Structures are given as C-alpha cells and as structure tokens.
Amino acid sequence: MNVLIVYAHPEPRSLNGALKDLAVSHLTARGHSVRVSDLYAMDWKATADGGDFLHHQAGEKLTYRLASKGAFADGSQSPDIAAEQEKLLWAQAVLFQFPLWWFSMPAILKGWVDRVFAAGFAYGVGVHEGERWGDRYGEGTLAGRRAMLSVTMGGRAPHYSERGVNGAVDDLLFPIQHGVLFYPGMEVLPPFTAYQVDRLKAEEWHPIAEAFKARLDGLFTDAPIAFRRQNGGHYDGQQVLKPGLGQGASGTRIHVHAPDELASRG
C-alpha cells in the first residue's frame, strides 16, 4: 500500500526523527511504498498568503478561500501546494509525526494544512444545497484513506488523561483528528502517543519502538475512531446532532458513535 509520512521536527536526531525513520524502514520492510514530506528539510512555507496563487497580483484584495478555489480549479496553485495534494491522492494512508507544541501542531505543520487543504480539494467539496452541506466528515476527496497521528509530548501521561490538568488527549486532538482529517474524508485511527519525551532514557526507546511498530502493522486493519458521518443520518438539517443520540456523553465525545448505538442501528 502507499503511505505518506508528513513529518515536522527541526532536529533529525530527535525522538520524532527516530520515529519517522522507524516508520519508513518498518513500512518499507512490510512491502509498503513510502513517501516522506519532511517539512523542515523542505523549508516548507508555513504562512498562507497571496503568494500561494500564481495569478494573484500584489495589492489585489485577497479572499483566501476564493483564491484557493480558483487556483485549485485552474491549476494555478503554487507548485509546492500541488505537489503535496498529489502525494495525498497517491497515498492510501497518511501518518503525521510531530511534537505537540502548545497543545497543537507546530506552526510549520499547521501551515501545511492551511495551504495544502485547498478549497475544492479538502473543503467546499460536493453539493451545498438546502439541507445538504457538501461532502465532509467522512466523505470528500480523501475518502477511503486512513490517517494516524504520532505525537510526542514533553508532559506526563496522567496530565493528559481523562481528568488530567492539560485536558484529555482525545479532546486536545479533536480539532485535528475530526476537524482536519475526518473533514475531507479520511478514517482516523487512534493516535500513537509518547509522553515525557524530554527525559527519555536510552533504555526507554525499545518499548516505544515496539509499540509504534505494532501500530504501524495495524495501519490498514485497526478500527478507526467511530466519528459520526455528517450525511449518515445523525445530524439534523442545521447540522446539529439529533435528540437521543450521544446520550451520556458531552463535549467532543458526542460526535463518536457509542458502541450500543452502533449495535442498535445494526
């Protein structure tokens, strides 16, 4: 299968660099084809602006969504953007390797999303009419692909636990896993997480590597997070979750199927 690794860390000799290298070698040994977008090595342009569109004139008023839509449609996007879109279309799974900085992606990776996830490509896809809000959340250009975050944290695991002071890791990653990855159609696997990585001792690498390899082996077989599909009958015409669904949950959790709901819906 084809796997794209999007990797964002400034130091190759870091745990993130080691995990990326391990993913490349392990997936390749398993017979997969692997491509890597090493954003720091590529000197990826993080900031979305008029320079992303070949026909944009200096001084011309910029509405990013419209410029993105037009340039995606007529092939006048900056070539670095188009190249990443081509990689995403080639891939059958996308692995994101990054450190959690301020409870989100490093800016260089956020800038990859801001620029590559163009209008007409990752949003504004499908019919928007009446109660139909396009193809998103389970449908869209990237449907049929899998995605997984591999994230390192400086903090300790209990701080990210269900009642930990930082917030639960599922809540912190919801804007990425649901809002960035599920939105254009990808199935999202539970994240691979490594904690307290600033104090990692040499002997701690082995168990992390083994756990990561096990997750890589499940990239095409593990069950994805059961996010509700927008057009799967769960949301009403205003895109609000229908009464009776998400009982017993609140916050981001209501957007994941409860197991008993799945059973009762056959």
Add this chain to the structure above:
Amino acid sequence: MNVLIVYAHPEPRSLNGALKDLAVSHLTARGHSVRVSDLYAMDWKATADGGDFLHHQAGEKLTYRLASKGAFADGSQSPDIAAEQEKLLWAQAVLFQFPLWWFSMPAILKGWVDRVFAAGFAYGVGVHEGERWGDRYGEGTLAGRRAMLSVTMGGRAPHYSERGVNGAVDDLLFPIQHGVLFYPGMEVLPPFTAYQVDRLKAEEWHPIAEAFKARLDGLFTDAPIAFRRQNGGHYDGQQVLKPGLGQGASGTRIHVHAPDELASRG
C-alpha cells in the same frame, strides 16, 4: 490600561482587518493605550527553528526547549521574539484577532505562540518538585493579565453549537484558551465570535461592530472563564482532577468550575 492586539490576517480589507481597526479606535477612544502586532505586515517568521537563538550553530543538535530556556535566560533570543515578550509584559490585556482556519489559529499565529512563549517565560516557570508542577494554569509570568479571542468563522453558528457537527466552539478553542492563554497565567474571557463571514452583507457589519464594542468595553470587567487553577486544590499530586469535582460534566468542561462548586467552596 495597556492593550496588545495580536492580529493575523493576510488582507487588511477583510472583516478581521475591520475588527482590528475598530478595536484600535474604540479602545483608544476609551483612553486605553494600544499596540498592535500585525503578524502579516511584520512578515512574522512562523517556523520555530535554530535561527531563533543567536548562539545556535548550524549543524548543532537542537533541543528547542533547552535552547529556548538558555536564550531567554541570557538574552540571546532572536530580537523579534524578545520584542513580542516585551509587549506582553507591557500589556494588561491581550486581544487576539484571527480567522478560524481548520478549527485553530492560522499558522503564522501558531508560530507566534511557538516562538514567543519561550521556556522560562511562558512554560517551565516556577518550582517543579515533588507534587509541585511549576506555575501554570492560572499562575506564571503573564498572571494578572486578561486575554480574549476574537474569531471569525466561515461556517454557520449552529454547526459550532453545543451539539453542532463541527464540535462546540468552547471545545475547539480549549487548546488555545486553556492550553495557550491560561497556561502562562492569563485570565481568559469568553471569545467574541462572528459566523458565516464569507457571506457577510454590508448591513450585517453594524450589529457585529456594536456587539464587539460591547465586549471591548468589558475587557477589564467581564468575568473570565472559570478555569480551575492548577495549584488551587482541585488536582491531585498526579495533576488529575480530584474525585467529586466536575460532576455531571465530561471532556474539557470538567476543567471549569461549576457555579455550585464555587458557591460551596466559598
């Protein structure tokens, strides 16, 4: 009072630009001193790397946290970083004006956080020993300051409502409001939000402007979000919320005081 506005939008003739201009004029008219960090106009460097530290040698192994800590301590940070820290220390309130892109900040603003919120300045502050995890979440360098997000969304309000398909706006902003702003000590006001801004008609500006001005008038008097303080007795030695607190809530909501808890705790 002193107000810093951190503004991230590529087009001055946008709603974000208009809201930023309105904030400057309205706060100035009310007698406040206002400074603006216009990240696009400043051509702000979004990507955190070794270039952020004057003593970092090309090819030298980079551990960003340690390099940041050392450079903050000995005054060898990149001058653009130090200048923003000086503005934050000057400010008594910080207003962030940006469009919600992919359910988070534009990359240029995330890169402002990644670089300006240095080790020893915004994290790694205070004593870390035994069950004491430093000064964060309500304490720290920026304690005593207020912060407010002013965010524009292309999507409709119901999609961001408590049960809306995008996730509730409070959950989506939690990594920023709690993880970026409350972490180094700022008190965070509820966000100002404007929806469906891509389809804004001229006559819709007036009510938005009036609502925004009302929020600006409350910048120093409105009640902040009642996030629990890390060292306020709510969390145990592993930084997990103590049993009995956060009853009836789940997800990010457990980190906000319930009103009846406040009452019962005097």
